[in-house]
Amino acid sequence: MTFPQRRLRRLRRTDALRRMVAETTLSADDLIAPLFVREGIDRPQPIVSLPGVVQHSVDTAVKEVVELGMLGINAVILFGIPETKDSVGSEAWNPDGVVQVALRRMREEVGDAMVLIADLCVDEYTDHGHCGVLDGKGSVDNDSTLELYQRIAVAQADAGADIVAPSGMMDGQVAAIRSALDAAGHVDVAIMAYAAKYASAFYGPFRDAVDVTIADGGDRCGYQQDPRNGREAMSEIRFDLDEGADLIMVKPAMAYLDIILRARLETDVPVAAYHVSGEYAMLEAAAQNGWIDGDAAAFESLISIKRAGADLILTYLARRVAEALADRRPQLGTGPRALTSAIKELPEESS
């Protein structure tokens, strides 16, 4: 019988060895926290299908941003829920619209210490729930929608957004937004393009979070990508980069790790991945039933997304992960809590 000389298990023996050779790490700097801000409420409202996530009032959203900052989270992305919706989503570019008000208040509180990102779309603001203007035949008109996106971009930049993040999947949206921002003097406002965004069933709970129902049982297959297509995602990414995107995003994350990897290989710009509402809800539901270890599964999910090549992750887990990292838990949910339990308190210096 011959024995192997090289034993991969040697470096897996202790938690300290495993930590030393870990190829991938997760830090609060990698995370972008999504926040829902709802107009006309004075206390946070729970979202049933997203346990632990709430619709904030402007006041509680501002407080949350400050707390996230103290936990080491660098960036938030805002979604607005207006009191009134109409056919074009005009509240989205109202200077006194809920996201614009929240951005101004947040900027006052945190200065430049945190990155404020605004999701740029109209679906939360339209009465039909689509991401653009409907033509007479019930489909979304690409080019007239671009004009709305331009107005939103300028309103969000005027209110203090560092980055706008167009999520509507209209062709040419990045170019249209870039030219509108530049014309308004916002040359320093960056664009994070939802470049490879799929028509996904995993967005279900998000639509509860923003009170969106797509009219007439419709869907977004006419503008978001078909889950069967991978090469097409590379076209989306190339178009968005040519049009001036500063960062690109793949969404959802876990079912699209191949796309994240290809995006990483294809480009040099920062790649973000959105661990979306349904991905979070599945983890929570299984954990609440005691079917999986929620913290361990959360850590494994996020580390997989980073291992695939994402630099940044938008995730509803951001606060919990940051809290766990701040606690100096050696590795959230994986293996024995060796460091915190085994290293004894240092003896007090004798005076």
Ligand code: PBG
């Ligand atoms: C559209 C938008 C959606 C999400 C982010 N931006 C929903 C959609 O495309 O239907 C989904 C995010 C999530 O599921 O967490 N403005």
